[in-house]
Amino acid sequence: MMLALASIVCVFVWLQQQSRPDITSNTLLVRAERWDADPYEPVPPAVICQTVRIKAQKRTVERAIYRDAQGQRHLKKQTLPPDDQRLKVRLENAGVSWDAPLSATGYQQWHDRQRVRQDEIKRSGRHLLELTTTTPEGEISAQTFTVRDTDFHPVDRTISFRDNETVEIAELNYEVLPWNPATTNLFEPLGAAGTGELRRTRTSQILHLPVSLDATQLDEAELSARLALNELHADTGEEIRLERTPSGIRVTGIVETEDRRRELMAQLGLLSHVEPSILSIERLKQNLRDQPAAANVRMDSVSVNPSPLETYFVARGRDADALRELSQGLLNSAITASQESRSIADLLNRFSADGAMNDVARATLAELIFVHREKLMAALDEERRLLGEAAGNPDMERLPGVTGRRADSLVNAANRNLSLCEELALGSSGQPRNAELIFPELIASMNDLGADARQAQNGFQEATARSGKR
Secondary structure (H helix, E strand, C coil), X not given: CHHHHHHHHHHHHHHHHHHCCCCCHHHHHHHHHHHECCCCCCCCCCEEEEEEEEECCCCEEEEEEEEECCCCCCEXXXXXXXXXXXXXXXXXXXXXXXXXXXXXXXXXXXXXXXXXXXEEEEEEECCEEEEEEECCCCCEEEEEEEEECXXXXXXXXXXXXXXXXXXXXXXXXXXXXXXXXXXXXXXXXXXXXXXXXXXXXCCECCCCCCCCCCHHHHHHHXXXXXXXXXXXXXXXXXXXXXXXXXXXXXXXXXXXXXXXXXXXXXXXXXXXXXXXXXXXXXXXXXXXXXXCCCCCCCCCCCCCCCCHHHHHHHHCCCXXXXXXXXXXXXXXXXXHHHHHHHHHHHHHHHCCCCCCCCHHHHHHHHHHHHHHHHHHHHHHHHHHHHHHHHHCCHHHHHCCCCCCCCCCCHHHHHHHHHHHHHHHHHCCXXXXXXXXXXXXXXXXXXXXXXXXXXXXXXXXXXXXXXXXXX
């Protein structure tokens, strides 16, 4: 008993030590200040666009902050709404710049002004380091400053005022844009008053322009993006695309809501060399409210023949509601199996386990393939269960099935499985078949797909083992 208790205590102490990174507050801030621009270092012409969300007690503001990467142009002055102006004044009185709220230099200056302070650094999430500074004096009782541990890019700042109000500033997006008529119009013309002052100041987070990556770095960046999308359940069912550029991985796509867009942008923004650019249907609809209404679309109804599964149910006097639920469940499971199969095949086609990958990329690839295979097998298990329920024979899922020619690839096996599910639940345009003929073929297709998935993972593991022996 005492030995078990001692083991638990040791594990607890070890976990506590792991959550406390071996880095000082000064080192963290110095490294983060590399994201603050040196106006005298030559950089290519570009515009930096950083989108932040500022959440106060009674107001949340989402704003895009534009900066000239070369520090030569001023933004045109804009009149803020009264509530935003009050929030700006409160932040600036506390030493937080409205135009550079995530500046590591600004945090360092506030930090060093505190005569009495206590710093604590901990891991607050995957690849995140959080510095918390508390002080017994002044308007601010505490501040936190969060950076990525991969490149010390600042992503979040929280200011806790002594009157119990808290303001959180979170980065939603960070991208480098070319100069064009739209971006040029945001700034005062060159030579306007004040540009000299701009070049003498440090502006937050505008230095890190794209650099070319080698193939190994691109592999690691793409795999980290794929793993993040998988963990966010964004690699199936949502229109998300990954594109390689010389400087990293560009993730584009469209999702339903602004909350979902922010979630993806926030998590993908934590990854090195990954540039997310996600749109939302919700925001697009808002932008189109003032546009002319689209022309009416005429919809003609057509009659359809009952599906084989519906005919099977009617002949046995079974409930129509159960039919709809089972049909939808079978299709959903088959679609999931197809998506996961394509994900595995895509990974195996794009990346080679015995190729020129570093250990981090190879481990990420192995985890991705394992996760996709587990989801595929879970979808097949659910499909078998539903098929047995639909056929009225729970033991049917254990039958070997009858099949013809075996599919020649994982994707083809998944396509055949989905095609048979669609034929059973929706019918086909060709000669209709009875459900009793489709059941055994569907069982066989699931067995084949499961075997192909296991074979794909085993092949990857063997290639990884061969690579490790070199």
